Amino acid sequence: MSNHEKSTGNKETPERSDFIREIIKRDVADGKNGGKVATRWPPEPNAYIHIGHAKAININFGIAEEFSGKCNLRFDDTNPTREEQEFVDAIKQDIRWLGFDWEEREYYASDYFDRLYEWAVELIKKGKAYVCDLSAEEVSKTRGTLTTPGTHSPYRNRPVDENLDLLERMRAGEFPDGSRTLRAKIDMVHPNMNMRDPVMYRILRATHHRTGDKWCIYPTYDWAHGQSDSIEGITHSLCSIEFENHRPLYNWFLDELGVHHPRQIEFARLNITYTVLSKRRLVELVNGGHVEGYDDPRLPTLAGLRRRGYTPEVIREFLALIGVDKTDSTVDVQLLEHCLRRNLNLRSPRRMGVLRPVRLVIDNYPEGRVEEMEAVNNPEDASAGTRAVPFSKVLYIERDDFREVPPPKYWRLAPGREVRLRYAYFVTCTGVVKDDAGNVVEVHCTYDPATKGGDAPDGRKVKATLHWVSAEHALQAEVRLYDHLFIKKDPTDYPEGADWTANLNPKSLEVITNARVEESLADAAVGSRWQFERLGYFCVDPDSRPGALVFNRTVTLRDTWAKIQKAQKAGK
RNA sequence: UACCCGGUGGUGUAAUCGGUAACACAAGAGGUUUUGGUCCUCUCGUUGGAGGUUCGAGUCCUCCCCGGGUAGCCA
Numbered sequence: 133m134s135n136h137e138k139s140t141g142n143k144e145t146p147e148r149s150d151f152i153r154e155i156i157k158r159d160v161a162d163g164k165n166g167g168k169v170a171t172r173w174p175p176e177p178n179a180y181i182h183i184g185h186a187k188a189i190n191i192n193f194g195i196a197e198e199f200s201g202k203c204n205l206r207f208d209d210t211n212p213t214r215e216e217q218e219f220v221d222a223i224k225q226d227i228r229w230l231g232f233d234w235e236e237r238e239y240y241a242s243d244y245f246d247r248l249y250e251w252a253v254e255l256i257k258k259g260k261a262y263v264c265d266l267s268a269e270e271v272s273k274t275r276g277t278l279t280t281p282g283t284h285s286p287y288r289n290r291p292v293d294e295n296l297d298l299l300e301r302m303r304a305g306e307f308p309d310g311s312r313t314l315r316a317k318i319d320m321v322h323p324n325m326n327m328r329d330p331v332m333y334r335i336l337r338a339t340h341h342r343t344g345d346k347w348c349i350y351p352t353y354d355w356a357h358g359q360s361d362s363i364e365g366i367t368h369s370l371c372s373i374e375f376e377n378h379r380p381l382y383n384w385f386l387d388e389l390g391v392h393h394p395r396q397i398e399f400a401r402l403n404i405t406y407t408v409l410s411k412r413r414l415v416e417l418v419n420g421g422h423v424e425g426y427d428d429p430r431l432p433t434l435a436g437l438r439r440r441g442y443t444p445e446v447i448r449e450f451l452a453l454i455g456v457d458k459t460d461s462t463v464d465v466q467l468l469e470h471c472l473r474r475n476l477n478l479r480s481p482r483r484m485g486v487l488r489p490v491r492l493v494i495d496n497y498p499e500g501r502v503e504e505m506e507a508v509n510n511p512e513d514a515s516a517g518t519r520a521v522p523f524s525k526v527l528y529i530e531r532d533d534f535r536e537v538p539p540p541k542y543w544r545l546a547p548g549r550e551v552r553l554r555y556a557y558f559v560t561c562t563g564v565v566k567d568d569a570g571n572v573v574e575v576h577c578t579y580d581p582a583t584k585g586g587d588a589p590d591g592r593k594v595k596a597t598l599h600w601v602s603a604e605h606a607l608q609a610e611v612r613l614y615d616h617l618f619i620k621k622d623p624t625d626y627p628e629g630a631d632w633t634a635n636l637n638p639k640s641l642e643v644i645t646n647a648r649v650e651e652s653l654a655d656a657a658v659g660s661r662w663q664f665e666r667l668g669y670f671c672v673d674p675d676s677r678p679g680a681l682v683f684n685r686t687v688t689l690r691d692t693w694a695k696i697q698k699a700q701k702a703g704k
Numbered sequence: 705u706a707c708c709c710g711g712u713g714g715u716g717u718a719a720u721c722g723g724u725a726a727c728a729c730a731a732g733a734g735g736u737u738u739u740g741g742u743c744c745u746c747u748c749g750u751u752g753g754a755g756g757u758u759c760g761a762g763u764c765c766u767c768c769c770c771g772g773g774u775a776g777c778c779a
Contacts, residue, residue, distance in 0.1 A: 150717085176779050211778060268777050277775055279706045313777055323707040325775050334777035353779045377708060377774050398709085400772095405715085411779095453728065455717045457710090460772050464715045467729045477742065512742070543740080552738060586738045597738050666739045692740045 150456040152397050165367040169201035172366050174208045177219035180426040181226050182433045184402040184409040190451045193232040205234035209242050210356045212340035226434040231444050241356045242342045248351050256295045260388050263298040264315045275328050281321035282328045305348045309335050326381045358382040366394040372401045403462040406616040407432045408623050429684050430617045430640050441671035441686030446475045472687050476669040481509045484599040485649040485664035489528035491574045497525040507555045523556050526603040528648050533598045534575050543595035551596040558583040599665045606648035609681040613642040
C-alpha cells in the first residue's frame with residue numbers, strides 16, 4: 133500500500149537516475165565520506181572538447197549539484213609535450229558556455245607535482261617502487277603479453293637507498309631522457325597488464341605550460357590521477373570506460389599510501405551516428421584540411437556546434453535524454469537534431485528567406501505599388517509580436533516551389549495552380565518565361581485582391597503556402613548549408629586498405645551566395661538565430677559583415693515533402 | 705588461446721525487496737493547420753540462447769553464444 137503512494141508521489145517530477153546515481157545514493161545513505169559528494173572533471177589540455185566530453189562534464193557537474201556537492205575543474209597536465217595554454221583557455225570557455233561553473237576550484241595536476249614526488253619517496257621506502265634502468269623497448273618486451281606473463285626487471289630489487297639516490301638524481305637532471313623510470317613494484321605476472329610494475333615517472337625534458345623547466349621528470353597518468361583526486365577530497369571519480377582496467381592500480385596506489393580513497397566509477401563514452409568523437413580523428417580532420425578548423429560547424433566540437441547555431445540547452449537536454457550506462461552504444465544523430473529543433477522552434481523568430489530565387493511577377497499588380505504585410509514573428513510565442521514585410525509586383529520565390537510539370541503529391545505552384553503567398557495574397561500561375569536553354573527565368577501569375585493577408589473571404593482553400601521576398605527590397609546573402617560530415621552511420625566502417633576519410637560526405641557543405649532575405653535581417657547580430665519559414669533554422673556566422681550577411685543553416689525543418697520524394701524515387 | 709566489462713523493440717534509456725515490459729527518438733498511418741513546421745491520435749519488442757529455482761524471472765542460479773576494452777616512459 134505504501135508502495136503505491138510512493139510511486140504516485142514521484143510521477144510529476146521523474147527523478148533522473150542511473151547506475152552511478154544509485155551507487156552514490158547508497159554511499160550517501162551509508163554515511164560514507166560524511167555523506168558528502170565531490171566530483172571533478174579532469175581534461176587533458178591538448179585538444180578542443182566535443183559533445184562526448186560534454187557528456188562527462190554533465191555527469192560530473194550534474195551529479196555534484198544534485199547531491200549538494202562540488203565539482204572541480206582539474207587539468208590533467210602531466211605530459212608537457214602535448215599540452216598547451218591555448219587548450220586550457222578554450223576548454224574553460226566551452227564549459228562556461230555549457231553553463232557549468234567551477235567557481236574558484238580550478239586545479240592542475242601540476243599543482244601536485246611536489247606532493248607526488250614526496251609520495252613516490254614514501255613508496256620507495258616501503259619497498260613498493262624502484263628505479264628501473266630498462267629502456268622503453270626493454271620494458272615493453274619484459275612486460276609479457278595479454279596471454280603470457282611478464283618477467284622481472286633486473287633492477288627490481290635495488291636497495292631502497294640506491295632507489296632514493298637515483299630518483300633524486302633523475303629529478304636533478306643527471307640522466308638523459310628515457311634512460312630510467314620509477315616503477316611501482318607490484319606483480320609482473322598479473323593478468324591485468326596495468327599491474328605489471330607500471331611506470332610512475334619518466335625523464336622528459338620539455339617545458340611545461342605551467343611549471344616551466346622546473347621538472348625534467350613527469351608523473352604518468354596512473355601515478356598522478358588517483359592521488360590528485362585524493363588531494364582534492366574527491367569522493368566519486370567518474371570517468372569513461374577505458375579506465376576500467378586501471379581501477380585496480382588506482383586503488384593500489386591509494387591503499388599503499390593510506391590516504392583518502394575516492395571511488396572510481398566508469399561509464400560508457402558517447403557515440404553518435406554520422407560523426408566521429410575521438411580526439412585523434414578530429415585532429416586528423418582539421419590537420420588534413422577536411423574541415424576549416426576546430427570550430428567548423430560540421431564538427432561535433434563544442435566550438436563547432438556553437439558556431440552551427442546549437443544552444444547549450446539543446447546539448448544538455450540531449451545529454452539528459454540519452455542517460456548513462458556502461459554498454460557500448462551509438463545514439464542516432466536524429467535524437468540530437470530533434471532536441472535542436474524543439475529548442476529552436478520555441479525561441480527563433482521567423483523570417484522569410486529564399487535560398488534559390490526565381491522571379492515571380494504578378495501581372496495584375498500595380499507597377500510601383502508597395503504594401504506592408506503584417507507577419508507573425510513567432511507562432512509559438514505571442515509576445516514576439518508581428519512585423520511589416522514589404523510586398524510588390526516582382527517577388528522572389530523558391531525555385532523548388534514551382535514546377536512546370538508537377539509530380540504526384542506536389543501541391544505547390546504550377547501552371548494554372550493557385551497558392552497562397554504567406555501573409556500576402558492568393559496567386560494563380562499564368563505562365564513562365566524561359567531562356568534559350570529552356571530554364572525557367574520568370575514565373576507569371578495574377579493575384580486576387582480580395583485575399584489580402586492570406587485568407588479567402590469566399591472560403592476557398594489552397595493546398596500550399598509559399599514564402600517569398602520582394603525583389604526590390606530583399607537583401608542578398610550568403611548561406612552555408614551543412615549536412616552530415618560522413619556518408620556512413622559509422623564513419624569508422626571503411627573497406628580494408630582504404631582511408632577512413634573515404635567516408636567523408638563530399639556534400640557536407642554547400643555555399644549559396646545568391647540567397648535573398650527580408651530586409652529586416654539587415655542588422656542581424658552575429659550568433660543570432662532565426663527560422664527561415666519552411667526551410668529551417670539559421671544563425672549569423674562570425675564571417676558576416678554589414679551588407680554582406682552570412683548565415684549558417686543549423687538544421688532543416690522536418691521535411692515531409694522530401695520524404696515523399698525520396699520514397700517516390702526509391703519506388704521507381 | 706589471458707583478464708575485465710557488457711548484451712531489454714530500428715536507436716538510446718526505464719522497470720524499487722523477483723510480480724506480469726515504461727519513456728523518448730526514428731519509421732509507418734491518420735487528424736488539425738496561412739510554415740508539407742508545430743501540435744494530436746494510432747501501429748511497431750516479450751528482454752542474446754538453452755536449462756533451472758519459483759505461484760510468478762528482464763531481475764536469482766548454471767552452461768553456452770555474441771560485442772567491447774586491455775600488451776604507451778599517452779590520457
